Structure formats: structure tokens, C-alpha cells
Amino acid sequence: MDEDIGQSVVQLTINGESAAFTVPIRTSLSDALRDKVGLTGLKQGCEIGVCGSCTILVDDKPVRSCLMLAVQASGCRIETIEGLAGNGKLHPLQASFQRHHGLQCGFCTSGMVLTALALLRETPEPTREQAREAISGNLCRCTGYETIIDAIVDPDVMSDPEFANG
Amino acid sequence: MLSGRAAYIADLPFQDVLYVAILRSPYAHAKITGIDVTAAAGHAGVVKVWTGADVLPKCAGLMARMDLPGFVPTIQPILAHDIVRFVGEAVAVVVANSQAVAEDALELIDVDYDELPVVASIESAMAAEALANEAVPANLVYQGHRCQDDVDGDFASAAYVASGRFINNRVSASPLEPRGCVARYEWTNGQLTVWSATQMPSFLKTMLAIHLAFPEQRIEVITPQVGGGFGQKAHVHPEEALVCLLAIELGRPVRWIEDRRENLLSATHAKHQINDMAIAVDGNGRFLAMRNRSSTDGGAYNCLPWTHLVESHVGASTLTGPYRIAHFNDESLSLVTNKCPIGAYRGVGWSAGHIAREILIDRAARRLGLSPFEIRRRNLVDQNDYPFTTPTGLVIREGTFVQTLDRLEQMVSYPSFRERQASALASGKLLGLGLCIFNEVSGVGTRALSFLHIPVTTHDTATVRVEPTGKITVTTPLVAAGQGHLTTFAQVAADAFGVPLDDVTILAGTTRNTHGFGTVASRGAVFGAGTIGRAAEAVKVKIRRLAAHLLQTGVDQVTLSEGRVHLIGHPDKGMPLADLAGAAYFADATHPPDFDPALEATAAFDPADVVLANGGHAAIVEIDIETCMVRVEEMFAVEDCGRMINPMIVEGQIRGGVAQAIGMTLLEELVHDGEGQLVTTTLMDYLLPTSIDVPDIKIAHLETPSDLVPGGVKGMGESAMISAPAAILGAVNDALALVDASLEDFPASPQRIFDALERAAAKNAIPV
Numbered sequence: 001m002d003e004d005i006g007q008s009v010v011q012l013t014i015n016g017e018s019a020a021f022t023v024p025i026r027t028s029l030s031d032a033l034r035d036k037v038g039l040t041g042l043k044q045g046c047e048i049g050v051c052g053s054c055t056i057l058v059d060d061k062p063v064r065s066c067l068m069l070a071v072q073a074s075g076c077r078i079e080t081i082e083g084l085a086g087n088g089k090l091h092p093l094q095a096s097f098q099r100h101h102g103l104q105c106g107f108c109t110s111g112m113v114l115t116a117l118a119l120l121r122e123t124p125e126p127t128r129e130q131a132r133e134a135i136s137g138n139l140c141r142c143t144g145y146e147t148i149i150d151a152i153v154d155p156d157v158m159s160d161p162e163f164a165n166g
Numbered sequence: 167m168l169s170g171r172a173a174y175i176a177d178l179p180f181q182d183v184l185y186v187a188i189l190r191s192p193y194a195h196a197k198i199t200g201i202d203v204t205a206a207a208g209h210a211g212v213v214k215v216w217t218g219a220d221v222l223p224k225c226a227g228l229m230a231r232m233d234l235p236g237f238v239p240t241i242q243p244i245l246a247h248d249i250v251r252f253v254g255e256a257v258a259v260v261v262a263n264s265q266a267v268a269e270d271a272l273e274l275i276d277v278d279y280d281e282l283p284v285v286a287s288i289e290s291a292m293a294a295e296a297l298a299n300e301a302v303p304a305n306l307v308y309q310g311h312r313c314q315d316d317v318d319g320d321f322a323s324a325a326y327v328a329s330g331r332f333i334n335n336r337v338s339a340s341p342l343e344p345r346g347c348v349a350r351y352e353w354t355n356g357q358l359t360v361w362s363a364t365q366m367p368s369f370l371k372t373m374l375a376i377h378l379a380f381p382e383q384r385i386e387v388i389t390p391q392v393g394g395g396f397g398q399k400a401h402v403h404p405e406e407a408l409v410c411l412l413a414i415e416l417g418r419p420v421r422w423i424e425d426r427r428e429n430l431l432s433a434t435h436a437k438h439q440i441n442d443m444a445i446a447v448d449g450n451g452r453f454l455a456m457r458n459r460s461s462t463d464g465g466a467y468n469c470l471p472w473t474h475l476v477e478s479h480v481g482a483s484t485l486t487g488p489y490r491i492a493h494f495n496d497e498s499l500s501l502v503t504n505k506c507p508i509g510a511y512r513g514v515g516w517s518a519g520h521i522a523r524e525i526l527i528d529r530a531a532r533r534l535g536l537s538p539f540e541i542r543r544r545n546l547v548d549q550n551d552y553p554f555t556t557p558t559g560l561v562i563r564e565g566t567f568v569q570t571l572d573r574l575e576q577m578v579s580y581p582s583f584r585e586r587q588a589s590a591l592a593s594g595k596l597l598g599l600g601l602c603i604f605n606e607v608s609g610v611g612t613r614a615l616s617f618l619h620i621p622v623t624t625h626d627t628a629t630v631r632v633e634p635t636g637k638i639t640v641t642t643p644l645v646a647a648g649q650g651h652l653t654t655f656a657q658v659a660a661d662a663f664g665v666p667l668d669d670v671t672i673l674a675g676t677t678r679n680t681h682g683f684g685t686v687a688s689r690g691a692v693f694g695a696g697t698i699g700r701a702a703e704a705v706k707v708k709i710r711r712l713a714a715h716l717l718q719t720g721v722d723q724v725t726l727s728e729g730r731v732h733l734i735g736h737p738d739k740g741m742p743l744a745d746l747a748g749a750a751y752f753a754d755a756t757h758p759p760d761f762d763p764a765l766e767a768t769a770a771f772d773p774a775d776v777v778l779a780n781g782g783h784a785a786i787v788e789i790d791i792e793t794c795m796v797r798v799e800e801m802f803a804v805e806d807c808g809r810m811i812n813p814m815i816v817e818g819q820i821r822g823g824v825a826q827a828i829g830m831t832l833l834e835e836l837v838h839d840g841e842g843q844l845v846t847t848t849l850m851d852y853l854l855p856t857s858i859d860v861p862d863i864k865i866a867h868l869e870t871p872s873d874l875v876p877g878g879v880k881g882m883g884e885s886a887m888i889s890a891p892a893a894i895l896g897a898v899n900d901a902l903a904l905v906d907a908s909l910e911d912f913p914a915s916p917q918r919i920f921d922a923l924e925r926a927a928a929k930n931a932i933p934v
């Protein structure tokens with residue numbers, strides 16, 4: 001498919017491992033990660049950069065992967081939700097979302113968790129207002145946000161020695 | 167879900183799958199005079215192109231009707247043929263080897279349209295100079311009344327009549343995951359498997375069987391993880407039928423995942439009503455009578471199954487709410503327009519009428535110098551009135567209305583709010599307080615639907631099996647779209663057998679084993695508890711019989727707790743449930759005479775009456791006079807949904823519903839121009855509330871268990887969208903009243919607030 005369209009090889013690091021794939025140049029990073037790499041944890045709620053459900057970390061910064069072309073990610077270090085939980089255990093931040101009922105349908109959750117992770121790495125003790133601000137570009141239609149904020153500011157997240165392994 | 171591994175419809179992998187893109191009408195009303203698909207069909211990678219003419223012989227369209235006198239059914243074509251009736255209606259479909267190719271090929275389809283006159287508003291539908299859908303005479307799908315009391319006397323004698331014309335905005339439920347469906351047809355065994363992000367899998371299966379004339383026993387509908395529904399996914403959509411027809415035709419899996427634009431254009435809209443309402447009040451603030459005329463801008467077709475009636479018609483049923491209003495006179499009209507069909511969205515037809523009612527009550531209170539709490543207290547049905555029959559025939563036997571009001575009054579600390587409001591005004595800020603007290607027709611089954619004048623029979627089933635090792639397997643048809651039902655259901659079964667939650671597994675997500683109407687209308691908790699509770703009881707009868715036989719006692723002396731089956735009051739005299747189950751399965755010698763050892767039962771449930779939950783909301787808003795922006799400063803909720811199986815889940819429903827209420831009242835609006843063009847087709851124009859818009863919410867619980875549902879559960883999934891919108895817009899009007907302004911046209915966007923302030927300024931500037 002798409003044989004007549006220019007293809008490009010993308011080399012990058014995904015969740016700590018180097019990876020490479022070939023995609024048509026017009027392919028968004030979100031499509032490439034979902035369709036080529038099989039990382040379907042990122043969701044697509046709008047595909048025009050508004051909803052935040054496709055958020056991943058690119059070189060530590062939260063990025064809307066639907067707005068970025070896959071080729072632009074060449075050489076970058078990418079983190080997705082699949083890199084977080086390991087050995088049958090949730091990452092402390094994910095466990096906090098679960099404890100606080102910070103998700104219902106779960107569609108926004110991977111974007112929320114990665115956005116929050118970036119915040120916590122920079123600001124280990126965020127206030128509620130900082131957390132609220134940080135996730136203001138991520139839409140959630142189910143929770144009303146309050147319990148997501150509860151999950152982010154829970155001090156048990158940062159005090160868990162497993163936090164840094166995320 | 168948290169680990170990113172839960173599979174939603176777009177995440178499911180399929181071998182050999184084909185991708186669908188749908189061409190949608192750019193016109194609100196037009197005749198299709200020609201379609202040329204040659205170029206698209208010849209495009210590399212395209213497997214099939216269909217137009218309406220290809221589909222028509224296979225399926226006439228989705229027929230939606232209601233067995234009420236005078237109701238006009240409609241048929242929504244799977245792909246439009248001859249005529250398109252709304253912007254976004256499906257006109258042609260391309261199936262290709264990739265999504266990108268399918269979308270590219272859409273551009274190669276040439277359609278000639280002859281524009282027809284457009285019916286773009288309730289007013290033009292009523293004028294009926296043009297018809298939006300020629301199958302509907304005078305553009306009127308249905309006109310009905312709940313009550314035709316004579317109210318003229320009450321209005322003539324009233325000390326004050328509060329009245330207004332309330333124009334509610336058209337909105338979209340907008341689940342974060344758009345719709346999607348995949349179908350696979352296996353010709354070797356004739357099996358059609360359908361994966362759909364639906365809230366109503368069993369109903370979808372039956373409707374596919376009927377509409378496609380396909381043997382129902384060979385259809386399985388599987389629901390993956392669903393990324394929110396809120397009613398929008400509680401319909402049968404034409405696209406679902408289309409995908410199935412394509413799969414049958416092509417013998418390969420066919421996948422349709424819509425994008426956001428498609429969702430806003432063509433997934434059911436909601437809430438678009440005009441209510442002309444008046445309440446007659448005596449000098450003591452007592453309500454004498456209510457009059458209402460409600461009109462729904464229903465779109466071009468009836469949705470399946472709810473039809474246009476899901477708005478004004480259903481709304482009328484509880485319009486007098488928990489208030490003693492002796493006389494009620496109403497009329498509801500459902501009109502076709504050249505817009506996307508109206509459908510179910512959390513709170514359905516109730517939201518708009520509640521907004522009108524509570525704003526009018528506040529207006530009366532201001533006029534009579536009563537507090538908003540006091541005027542409601544004087545009119546609420548209370549314990550002494552039970553059973554109280556409302557004018558529409560709803561019998562209220564229970565409910566904590568006055569307690570709810572008292573609790574809200576404490577929570578907002580009313581006297582200090584008024585002080586705060588006065589000092590804010592002095593510094594140029596408008597603060598306002600609004601509230602709403604409601605009851606919710608929950609756990610909607612046959613009785614509730616019949617009360618709503620929606621003549622539909624529903625029931626659900628569940629199967630409960632005790633495994634040989636004493637573990638519990640439950641099969642349910644209900645879908646979890648984020649309401650936390652699976653945990654709730656597991657809890658019901660765990661409680662029934664006295665075992666830890668971990669010993670229970672819930673099988674859901676396929677129509678293969680059980681039947682049900684769907685996870686809609688606050689049904690999940692009620693029907694889950696009802697079906698599972700009843701099936702568990704049937705199994706427990708056998709467990710008790712076997713245990714009594716082994717313990718040489720009477721069956722009524724045996725109970726189950728802490729994982730054991732034992733004599734009541736003597737946990738030591740008995741055995742682990744696992745041992746008893748083992749005996750049932752493997753030790754024939756232990757059985758009493760004529761013992762049927764199947765530790766499995768399927769039971770149906772449909773509540774014997776309307777299950778009524780109740781509660782209330784209060785909102786405090788601030789209007790910035792400079793920017794005309796409304797900010798919700800504080801929100802309060804009181805909820806009585808009977809026994810709470812899991813308070814965290816109940817509160818999650820409240821918070822999510824309140825956020826949607828904030829969106830609907832202040833931000834969200836599907837805007838059509840005079841030609842029926844939808845102007846708001848992205849989330850940049852259709853504004854969903856963000857974390858900045860939604861404050862933390864203060865919640866209090868009351869618990870009046872239902873005696874109609876095992877476990878005392880009541881549903882509450884709709885509640886916040888029934889009542890919180892009224893509280894918010896009541897608060898907006900309370901704030902505006904400080905400067906003698908008011909707002910009856912929603913949402914309360916900055917432009918509308920600006921206009922309201924201008925109108926008030928102009929009015930006050932007129933010299934007397």
C-alpha cells in the first residue's frame with residue numbers, strides 16, 4: 001500500500017530500546033507508533049492536537065504525537081505508556097490513578113499519565129493548581145478531572161522508590 | 167487500562183483487514199442528481215465503492231418508530247439515495263487496503279446535487295413552508311401531552327407568574343473515543359462477528375438481524391473496551407449496518423473508525439429544545455400550576471431506538487419534579503429539521519426542562535423576597551405526602567428531597583454567600599447561586615419506559631456459576647464504558663456468596679451468552695445488581711439444600727459468609743464453599759434425593775416499578791463584567807441513589823456528569839448556519855471543558871435503599887446532567903439579576919452574557 005508515496009526510514013529510541021521503521025513521509029508519529037510499532041496505548045481523540053489523548057514524551061517533553069510527523073522524531077528519545085508498567089506491576093503514578101479512581105473509560109489515561117509524569121519529573125511536589133494547569137491541554141470526558149489531580153499530587157507517588165524506574 | 171494494554175475498537179488487530187472511508191453530504195438538503203465513482207473505484211488500493219443504489223436492495227435503511235397514536239416513523243438510509251437530508255449524511259463509501267488510500271479515493275467521487283429548501287430551525291420547521299423530510303407531514307414527528315389540566319384559573323389568581331422562553335443549545339455527547347465498528351463474515355459457517363464500541367450489544371445484534379435479514383443465531387456482537395458513550399453509543403448507527411454489509415459482500419474484515427469531524431457531523435446530537443414555560447405562584451410562594459410547551463429540533467430522522475421522543479416528550483414526564491404542583495398543562499412537539507438526528511445523551515430530555523423550571527422558581531423567589539431555599543422548601547414533596555402522585559402519574563413513595571435541600575443550604579453556607587455576593591458586587595464582580603432539586607427515573611426498565619410513554623419492553627439476564635473450586639463466574643450482557651460496572655457487579659456477586667472480591671470473575675463484552683437491553687439510562691448498576699442478585703439467589707438455593715443435607719439441618723438454618731457455608735450464627739459448623747461445590751460436582755453420594763447439581767443459573771430482571779433516585783445540585787458562579795466570561799467557582803452535589811455498592815464509582819459519575827453540565831451550559835454548542843451547515847466541526851470550535859473549567863466538587867450522600875432492586879441499589883448515571891445544568895444556569899441568572907439582566911438562550915457564552923448585559927443597560931437607560 002502507499003507504494004507511490006515517498007517513504008522514509010525513521011530511527012529512534014522507544015522506551016529505552018532503539019527502533020527503526022519505514023513509513024510514508026506524510027505519516028503522523030501517532031499513526032506510525034500505533035500501526036507500525038504496535039504501540040496502541042496512545043489514543044487518537046481528535047487528530048488535530050486539541051484533546052491530548054495521543055500525548056507521549058519526546059526527549060522528556062509531553063508532545064501531541066498526532067501533530068508531529070514520524071520523520072520528525074528521527075533520533076529522538078520517545079516514551080509511551082507501554083514503557084511504564086513493568087514486571088506485572090503498575091508504575092507508582094499509574095497505581096495512584098487507580099487508587100484515586102482517576103480514570104473511568106481510560107481513553108484519556110495514557111496521555112494524562114505521561115503529561116503528569118513530565119510534570120512530576122520537573123516539579124516533584126506540585127500543588128493542585130500546578131497539576132490542574134499541567135493537564136489543562138488533556139481532555140477527559142468522564143472524570144471531571146478532580147480525581148486525576150488527586151492522583152498526581154499524592155505524595156506517595158514520588159516517595160515510591162520505583163518512581164524513577166518509569 | 168492503565169498499562170495501555172486495554173484494547174479499544176481502533177486497537178484491535180485483524181488479519182487481512184480493509185479500511186472504510188465515508189463520503190458525507192456537504193448540503194443540508196439536496197437532490198442527488200448523479201454520482202460518478204469510476205475514478206475512485208479505479209484508484210490503486212481501492213477494493214470497493216458503494217453508493218446508496220448499491221445498498222438499497224440489501225437494506226432499506228434503519229426504521230425507527232414508536233407505537234404511539236400519530237407518531238410518524240422515519241427510515242434513515244444506510245447511504246443516502248436520491249436525497250440528502252443533513253450535512254454529514256453518508257452518501258458513498260470507499261473500502262481500501264489502507265485508511266489513507268480510502269480517504270484519498272473519497273476525493274475522486276463526483277456527486278451532483280440540486281439544492282432543496284433547508285429547514286434549519288424549530289421556527290422554520292413549524293412554519294412548514296418546506297419539508298425537511300418528505301415522509302413527515304408538516305415536519306411533525308409527534309405532538310403529545312402528558313397533562314391537560316385546566317390551569318387558567320390558577321394563572322388568573324396567581325400573585326406572580328414567572329415565565330420565559332428557554333432556548334437550549336444543541337450539543338454532542340462527544341465521548342473522547344469516537345464511534346467505530348469492525349465486522350467479519352466467515353462464509354464457511356455463515357457467522358457474522360461484529361466488534362462495536364456500543365452500549366447496546368444485544369439490541370444491536372437483534373436490529374442487525376432484522377434490518378439485514380440475517381439469521382440472528384449466527385451474529386455475535388463483541389464490545390471491546392469503550393472509550394465513553396454517555397448515550398451517544400446507545401443507538402444503532404447506519405454505519406454499523408454498512409460495515410456488516412461490506413464484510414458479508416467482501417468476505418474480509420472491514421473496519422470503520424470515525425474521526426472527530428465525522429463524530430460531530432453525524433453521530434447523534436442532543437438537548438436541542440425550546441421550552442415556553444410559566445409557573446403560577448401564590449403570595450406565599452406556593453406553586454399553583456405549571457404550563458409548558460416544549461419543542462425539539464429533532465434532525466432529519468428518528469434515531470434507533472429512542473426516536474425524537476428522547477427530548478421534549480420524555481422531558482415532560484418529570485417536569486414538575488419533586489414539587490407539589492397540583493395542575494400541569496403541557497404540550498411537546500418533535501420536529502424534523504435538516505440536521506443530524508437528535509439522540510440520547512446523559513440526562514436526555516430532562517436537562518432542558520429542569521433548567522427552565524429552576525430559573526423560573528428563582529425568579530419567583532426574588533420577586534417574593536424569599537430565599538431560593540425557602541421557596542423550594544415550601545413546595546417540595548416531603549415524607550408526609552407519600553405516596554405522592556405527580557400530575558404525570560409518577561408515584562413518589564420515597565425520596566429525601568427536603569433533606570437534600572437542607573444539606574445543600576448548609577454546604578453553600580447561604581447567609582455568608584449573600585454577604586460575599588454583596589461585597590463582590592461592590593468591587594465589580596457578579597456572583598450568583600443556583601440550585602436544582604430532582605428525582606431521577608433510574609434503572610430504566612419496562613415500567614419506567616412505559617411511564618415515560620416510550621412503549622418498549624426490556625429486561626436483562628445474567629448467568630452465575632459456582633465453579634468446582636468454589637470460585638464464582640458471572641456472565642453479563644452489560645457493557646462497561648467507564649462507569650466501573652465490572653467492579654460493581656463483582657461486588658454484588660461477592661456479597662451474595664460471602665466470598666472475597668478476588669474470587670469473582672465477570673465475563674462481559676459479548677452477546678454470546680446472555681441477553682440485555684444495554685448500559686443506558688442508568689441501567690447498569692440496577693440491572694447488574696438485579697440480574698446477578700437473582701441468578702445468585704437461584705444457585706444459593708441449591709447450595710443451601712446440599713449443605714443442609716450434609717449438616718443435617720433445615721435449609722433455612724444455612725448461610726454463606728467468609729467463604730464458608732455454615733449454620734447461621736456458627737461459622738465453625740459448616741464447610742468451605744469450595745468443599746461444598748466440590749461435593750456438588752464430584753461426590754454424588756453426598757447429594758440429597760433428586761438433587762440437580764448444576765450450580766449455575768440464568769435469571770432475568772426488570773424492576774417491578776419505577777426506581778426513583780433523587781438529589782440536588784448547587785452552583786456558585788462568577789461573571790467577569792469585563793470579559794463576560796462565566797467561571798464556576800464552586801459546585802455542590804447531594805445524591806441519594808439508595809445503597810451505594812462503591813461510593814468512589816458513584817462520585818466518579820457525579821464529577822463526570824457535572825463537568826459535562828459545565829460544558830453544556832457554558833461552552834458547548836453545535837452551531838448551524840441558516841443553510842444548515844454545521845460550523846463547529848472540530849474540538850477547537852466545539853469546546854469541551856478542560857481541567858481549568860471544572861472546579862473540585864463537594865459531594866454529600868444520603869442513602870435510602872430501594873426495595874425494588876436486590877441490594878437496595880438505585881441508578882444515578884444521569885443525575886448530574888439532569889440537575890447540575892439547571893443549577894449552573896440558575897447561578898448565572900442569579901448573578902445577572904444583580905444588574906437586572908437575565909439569560910434564557912444558552913450556552914452562557916461571553917457573547918450572550920454581553921448581549922444580556924447590553925439589553926439590561928438599554929432597558930434601564932430608557933427614561934420613565
Ligand code: FES
Nearest residue numbers: 047049051052066
Ligand atoms: S489525537 Fe492528538 S491531540 Fe487529539
Ligand code: FES
Nearest residue numbers: 104108140141142
Ligand atoms: S476517563 Fe474517559 S476520557 Fe478520561
